[in-house]
Amino acid sequence: MEGGGGGAEEEEQVMSEVHLGCPPHFCGLHVSRFSFSSRALGASEDDGGDGSCGGELIAAASGSGGLSDAVAVDEDGDLVLDRRRRRNKHVRSDYHLLTIQHGVTSSLKSVGLQVWKAALLLADFVLHKSFTSSYFDGVTAIEVGAGTDRGADILDNCLANVRINSGTLKFDEAKVCVRELDWKLSWPPPVSTCDPSDPSLRYLWSAHEIDEAEKATVLFAADVIYSDDLTDLFFDTVKKLMSSGAKKVLYLALEKRYNFSLDELDVVANGYAHFRGFFVTQDEHGDAIHGDKPGFVGKQIGLAEIPQYIREYERGNDLEIWEIMYSPEQKLR
Template sequence: MECKEDEEEPLPSSPQTTTGGESAEEEQVMSEVHLGCPPFHSGSHLSHFTIYLPPRKVYDCNTGTFAGTAKGELNSTPPIFNLDEDGDLVLTRRRKPPKDQIIITIQHNITSSIPRVGLQIWRAELVLADFVLHMISMSSIFDGKIAVELGAGTGLVGMLLAHVAKTVFITDHGEEILDNCAKNVNTNAGIFHQNAQIHVRELDWKDSWPPQVAEDLQSKKSYAWTQKEIEELKKASVLLAADVIYSDDLTDAFFSTLERLMSENPEKVLYLALEKRYNFTLDDLDVVANGYSHFRSYLRDVDDAEHNELDSSSSSPCFLGKQINLTEIPKYVREYDRGNDVEIWEIKYQH
């Protein structure tokens, strides 16, 4: 990750205090992705990610294999290499990024308070970006779809999905986070396909459902929904979320929103990336990942459900989860370390 300072303001030397007489110690947290960036400055920074875009493959139903690119062109012509008189490769220095790469620029903070962690880039967000890019290159499951990114933060994953999706709603809560996300969308508009519709909208998981619609244009906030967008939101079939599991009350609100959103037709699938976070607790007298355990309590394993021949007509509604094997997902986003504690889950809602 290449960091570039956009603004420089010293971090406060003591905890922040509200002016209303209420003391609010906002502990500053920092994503491991930002290691190497200037640690003692607040404000916005720019990071540049190199993303490898492999040729899109077409699945041949007759042969059961992938062949050619998305345009049906066959990769039958071997690459041509130039050799010198000793038989060594002659390498030409490239001044521009190769055609199979893009540089995506993300504005973000290096540190933030916990309520504003959406201003940072997190590891699960980059792993989910790898997954989306892999699915785009190997299938057409996202092509022409209506998609929603929940708790989008910087909006990276939703922007990559707009490479092939018809409509992408990038959602989060809080004007500061949404402003930053909108700036990233404008900066990287060149990677979207020309007919893509991408909207940055506010979605508070603790608010009523469906999202409120402004009564008139004068009262309409920058990130408010229109009635047409609400109807389109209900038609979404692809949901995405990364690193939204870190507190139990937020996890409860997240699954409450999921239940209402995924109850709408058509059938929806959620791809959720998260990082296990371990802490020592006095109750357990051990280092445990309680937040992860609370998340898992919402899921019924797909394999277990199939093994028990779950009857959808008689069972109560539940979330079915299947963990994705990350060893099968190449790294398309350069300049970051995946670590060992990130997972991606495919989640469906059984009515």
């Protein structure tokens, strides 16, 4: 992201709890491994994942895009050797590693470079559905971003992570597109009419891709609830996308964030309250899907229904995941 000039104060840096244990002053991007298998944690766990950023730090990329060829160094500048792990005879054959290139700290404008707990909860949800049902088989899904997933640095990093994991997770890179979705422009996004091979235009949409997106049946979002203004823009974009083409369902994971309110003289989650004002629950709405109530209807999915497959995070009580539907016949707030 563009930095301030002319002696402007350096932007405040924030760190995801997922990155605790990483060297906080490292410049560039780290690569961490997140481990999972088809059995949830607690069901015959084994050694094999590190559980923190420190031991799983394997490389650094100073620019946008893929991994650099430079050797990794620790916070003191000493060489980090990538030692082969001694295989534990009890390690499960269905054990997998998800490799994520990410920032350790970032400004608020660049939080899309970090990994947040809500994203790992959403990954657990997708893994559980995939391991136990055919619910996601053959679907077209759209991950609608974190509000700040704009600009070449963040989008290049998204693309790098697609490429890093395609071989290990055995998916076709050609079926995964990284595109910029500016919530301020809402849906549909601008269409590229220029040479698609131009690197500066690589994240613009084609008309065909917009058509395919509107045929999607599943939307994903994680950790998009932290700014009331962005929440407004998010739901406006989602409303228009869910009103187009096939019927869609949104799975949204979030972490409640609390702060002290001088108005209320208490610690409150105002951003969360603003988010909840956009939809009613199924209990509040009743069994009827149509009517004169707001167009979004949500159902909270209990965390007890989602086993934890990914080792390297602690859920806590502030994580939630919601299933949200939208009916265009209803009125939006």
